[in-house]
Amino acid sequence: MTLFDLENLESELDRINYEIEEPDFWNDPEKAQKKMKEKKAMENKLDAFETLEDALDDIEELIEISEMEDDNSAVKEIEKMYEDFQNRLEDMRISTLLTGKYDNCSAIVSIHAGTGGVDAQDWADMLLRLYTRWCDKKGYKVTLTDYQRDTEAGIKSATMMVDGENAYGYLKNEKGVHRLVRISPFNTAGKRQTSFAQLDVMPQVEEDLSVEIAPDDLKIDTFRASGAGGQHVNKTDSAIRITHLPTNIVVSCQNERSQHQNKEVAMKILFAKLAELKEQEHKETLQELKGDYSMNTWGSQIRSYVFQPYTMVKDHRTGAETSNVNAVMDGDIDYFINEKLKQKD
Numbered sequence: 001m002t003l004f005d006l007e008n009l010e011s012e013l014d015r016i017n018y019e020i021e022e023p024d025f026w027n028d029p030e031k032a033q034k035k036m037k038e039k040k041a042m043e044n045k046l047d048a049f050e051t052l053e054d055a056l057d058d059i060e061e062l063i064e065i066s067e068m069e070d071d072n073s074a075v076k077e078i079e080k081m082y083e084d085f086q087n088r089l090e091d092m093r094i095s096t097l098l099t100g101k102y103d104n105c106s107a108i109v110s111i112h113a114g115t116g117g118v119d120a121q122d123w124a125d126m127l128l129r130l131y132t133r134w135c136d137k138k139g140y141k142v143t144l145t146d147y148q149r150d151t152e153a154g155i156k157s158a159t160m161m162v163d164g165e166n167a168y169g170y171l172k173n174e175k176g177v178h179r180l181v182r183i184s185p186f187n188t189a190g191k192r193q194t195s196f197a198q199l200d201v202m203p204q205v206e207e208d209l210s211v212e213i214a215p216d217d218l219k220i221d222t223f224r225a226s227g228a229g230g231q232h233v234n235k236t237d238s239a240i241r242i243t244h245l246p247t248n249i250v251v252s253c254q255n256e257r258s259q260h261q262n263k264e265v266a267m268k269i270l271f272a273k274l275a276e277l278k279e280q281e282h283k284e285t286l287q288e289l290k291g292d293y294s295m296n297t298w299g300s301q302i303r304s305y306v307f308q309p310y311t312m313v314k315d316h317r318t319g320a321e322t323s324n325v326n327a328v329m330d331g332d333i334d335y336f337i338n339e340k341l342k343q344k345d
Helices: 006-020 029-068 075-095 117-138 167-174 259-281 325-329 334-342
Strands: 107-113 141-149 155-163 176-183 192-203 218-223 239-244 249-253 301-306 312-315
Touching: 006 029, 029 075, 075 334, 107 117, 107 167, 107 259, 117 141, 117 155, 117 167, 117 176, 117 192, 117 325, 141 249, 141 259, 155 167, 155 249, 155 259, 167 192, 167 334, 192 259, 239 259, 249 259, 301 325, 312 325, 312 334
Parallel strands: 176 301
Antiparallel strands: 107 155, 107 192, 141 155, 176 192, 218 239, 239 249, 301 312
16 A cells, blocks of 8 residues: 555656756756756655655564564664654655645745734734744745734734745645634733734746736835835835736735845735636636735634633634644644645545
8 A cells, every 4th residue: 555656656757857868958947947846846755755664664673673582672662663654654645635736836825914903913923933933844945025014013914935845735724814812911901812813825836828917907016115124124115016906916025125026026926816816716817807806805713722711722624623832833733734634535
């Protein structure tokens, strides 16, 4: 029993390696880079499979030695090795559930403060830290492209690019409303406060003809950056805000060093939003998308984080829950991500 078609995977890797050796392979750099990414993804899967095989061989060998020598001193080590093997096997099994069109893509994550005033803005900032920590644990590269800090506390919104294989596949189900219940640090009476923040997750997609954006459909504004960037922030009107007129979708970027770079990143985010929207609306081209898509849809929360009077994080879609709030706020959310992905089983 295998988690994926090993023979087919090796055959596909051989095919790509053959293409790479062709003299004209780099004539189309964009296509070549895409092939190289495919090659890397296949090699990672094969390496993970071989690592598991080696780990299982090591466990079997240690068991044989212990039995031959009638020595029980290695039992704890064997149990620990087997537990680690099971965890890695489960990680591999979960990765095989990422079969969506964009699941292997990098992701764009936006966080918006909702109902709850200053507490909601602080909550949005806490979620930004949570997902940044999760990305660090996964080895994903995070680039903050937009950061709207409030003068009192927390953030109004933030957008970050998450670069790495399967980032969108893992994060896509985190999209939705996240609810916090705690004793408010901003309330002098020490009352319990409920706050909300919304997470939006989009895939970073390659351009295609069906998502071609007409220049006349864009309204481009420049403004002075006011976020958490470097020394260049606040000195020039380098920040960019782009409005897609047919859908009224607005994107902005302010953390790059030049207006040109900010525009490039903003267009990438807009392209991702429109591609995802086109897919959700089942439209063939962008021209068929009409109407106001500017507002976030605030529905029921997907997850609650309770700090007082007890500690619990609960996902309302799967029923998964834990009392270890501190670990979750430090980015330990794989349990919730995996349980939601398993619902496809």
